[in-house]
Amino acid sequence: MTNILLAQMTINDLAKMLGDTCYGFLALNFLWGLYNVIMGFRRVKELNFADHDEQAEYMDDIVQKLEGGRFAEIEELTGDDPRALPQLIELAIVNRQLNYDQLRQVVMEILQRDVMGDLDYRTNWIATTIKCGPLLGLFGTVLGMMASFGRIGTGEQVKAETIAADISIALICTAMGLGTAIPFNFLLASLTTKIRNFQDALGAGLMRVLDYFKDRQ
Numbered sequence: 001m002t003n004i005l006l007a008q009m010t011i012n013d014l015a016k017m018l019g020d021t022c023y024g025f026l027a028l029n030f031l032w033g034l035y036n037v038i039m040g041f042r043r044v045k046e047l048n049f050a051d052h053d054e055q056a057e058y059m060d061d062i063v064q065k066l067e068g069g070r071f072a073e074i075e076e077l078t079g080d081d082p083r084a085l086p087q088l089i090e091l092a093i094v095n096r097q098l099n100y101d102q103l104r105q106v107v108m109e110i111l112q113r114d115v116m117g118d119l120d121y122r123t124n125w126i127a128t129t130i131k132c133g134p135l136l137g138l139f140g141t142v143l144g145m146m147a148s149f150g151r152i153g154t155g156e157q158v159k160a161e162t163i164a165a166d167i168s169i170a171l172i173c174t175a176m177g178l179g180t181a182i183p184f185n186f187l188l189a190s191l192t193t194k195i196r197n198f199q200d201a202l203g204a205g206l207m208r209v210l211d212y213f214k215d216r217q
Contacts, residue, residue: 022140026176029136033129033184040122040191047084047115048198055085059205062089066212071096084115084198085205092209100214107206115202119195126188130181137177144170 049055065074071093078086078093088107095106145167 022136022143022173023176026133026136026140026173026180029129029132030176030180033126033133033180036122036125036129037184037187037191040119040126041194043118043122044191044194044198046082048201049083049085052201055201055205058085059208063208063212066209084111085202088115088202088206089209092206092213096213100210103213104210107210111202111206116199123188123192123195126184126191130184130188133177133180133184134174135177137174140173140177141170144173 049058062074062077065071065077074093075090078090081087088111091110092103092107095103098106
């Protein structure tokens, strides 16, 4: 009987320890998700133009230079610009000796790998954070409940308020998990919308450049 009691106490203590550890994992999950949200919005801002009018004005200047055959001026204009569209335009100018299909393939590969790939990386981690939050919370709650009811199972005289306090602490894990998943769902939706708008604007600008080379073949 004594050995069974000691084993039960050990399991209860382990469950309580693991339940407390879940707080740390929940905090890390939240911070990692927040980091990726911040980096995602920051990356979209770095790659994109401030607004549609700025991009339209920029593209009108690029197309004018293309039609005049002033490729060196375009390379000079785009060379130090960190935004995605100027960098892809420079790539197209550097590889203008390729035929249209080859040029389009080169540009699209770089677009998917170096531009969209980084944004997909961020959104995937945010989605993972959203999924893990409630799961970690539930795991912590279950462990906390195991520790609480395990204490009752030892046959010791346990006060009701002590058990209630343990259970309420365990439920905090679920609240923390939901507190991560709910706002991050909205943040992910907002970031995804910005990425989609950026992708549409980027595609429109690229098509103006690629269509120029297509018409020249």
